Amino acid sequence: MGVGIQVEKLNAYFGKTQALHDINITMAANQCTAVIGPSGCGKSTFVRCLNRMHETVPDARATGRVRIGELDVYNGTSAVAIRRRIGMVFQKPNPFPTMSIYDNVAAGLKLNGFHERKKLDEIVERSLQLSALWNEVKDHLKKKSGASLSGGQQQRLCIARALAVQPEVLLMDEPCSALDPISTGKIEELIFQLKERFTIVIVTHNMQQASRVAEFTGFFLLGELIEFDKTTKIFTTPSDKRTEDYITGRFG
Amino acid sequence: MRSRFHQGLDDLRARLLRMGGLAEQAVDRACQGYIERDLARCHMVLEGETQINIAEREIDEQAFDLLAMQQPMAVDLRFILAVTKINSDLERVGDQAVNIAERVMDMVELPIADLPVDIARMAAAVSAMVRRALESFIEGKAELAQAVLEMDNVVDRMKDEAFISLVKAMNERPDITRQALDTLLVARNLERVADHATNIAEDVIFWVRGADVRHNPPPEEQPIRQSATEGR
DSSP: OOOOOEEEEEEETTTEEEEEEEEEEEEOTTEEEEEEETTTTHHHHHHHTTOGGGSSTTTTTEEEEEETTTTHHHHHEEHHHHHHHHEEEESSSOOTTSSSSHHHHHHHHHTTTTTOOHHHHHHHHHHHTTTOOHHGGGTTTSBGGGGSSSSHHHHHHHHHHHHTOOOSSEESSSSTTTTTHHHHHHHHHHHHHHHHTTEEEOOOOOOHHHHHHOOOEEEEEETTEEEEEEHHHHHHOOOSSSHHHHTTTTTO | OHHHHHHHHHHHHHHHHHHHHHHHHHHHHHHHHHHTTTTTHHHHHHHHHHHHHHHHHHHHHHHHHHHHHHOOOHHHHHHHHHHHHHHHHHHHHHHHHHHHHHHHHTTSOOOOOOSOHHHHHHHHHHHHHHHHHHHHHHOHHHHHHHHHHHHHHHHHHHHHHHHHHHHHHHHOOOGGGGHHHHHHHHHHHHHHOOOOOHHHHHHHHHHHHHOOOTTTTGGGGGOOOOOTTOOO
């Protein structure tokens, strides 16, 4: 099951440059939260702070408190343990090109020392079922490489890979920006189904996508969280003029 | 910036204002036609109806295109929804003007009757409502629209008073029944125009504030939505 996410006074830096300013936000369990804003506003930095990917950039650091369920992300938990509970899907599908479809999905588990064949088979099938890819690949799981799939299939393979380690939260950083409308539709449908089991945070430049998949939306601008509310409110009657100007295309 | 889209919104606004002008003119002509028993004005109202109907279809078509092609959000989405509803109300204002003109054309065939009702006063109040509702749209000001809502009760009272007076007149003087009946229907048509002006004002408030004030819900039942648009 998904867990809630609580962020308090989160600040993020790249060297001396501050990318996020005092972000406070509470995201409910088993809901999808969309993060929107113009390029450079800090939305990707924000999600990368949730699973401590931000600190992998040289000179980057973050302060503040992030709680994923009962887990204190920045206090006493290893980054590896955190990333096991928080899956991530990136803008460009990135399957391991030399691995088969099966091995792509099983990679995270094998990396964690899990090698029980029968159990692995079960998890690979379940993950591919969850990512709505099973029917398309079940006949050549070990014959075809991940890179042989179409872009949309590759992205669903990456989702299956993230789900295989049974996370509680799924972060998606513009997961459809490289996909055609049909593949995008499949991923969006998938997000709806995955909400029953996971808490989802999605960064998107596509406001229609945010309005279609997310219950809550946060608008970031220049590293600040300008407005966070129900998606219906943000896209029909936002409270802040800056939010309205952005979503109506009056700046940016 | 989405300049093509915003140009489309400006065009839509301009079209609706032209449509508003036509509907307002139709009501004024029909009312003058009644007051002066002027058949020429009545014919102008009837002939103008086609133009209003064409404008209604064009505005709906453009609004539909903008919704489909531009996926508007927030204030722009509310604006387009409001325009489509105002468009429909304006077309019906035009229909009411035609109804009044047809009553007048019937009445001029009959002897002039001294009726205990001040249609000119009612017509002035109704025209003012339509004009102010359109002004609130032009200015994008919810407070102007709010004032229109408050005027509706005045027109309702005028219609009720006209009804009582005219029924009484029909009872007392059966020879003027047809004139009284025509006038009663004119009062009813004017009251309907006032209702459409009220609808327009409500749609302007929805556009500007994002608040649904239809059917006068008590304040505690109104959606608690404060739009960023208000007060701009």
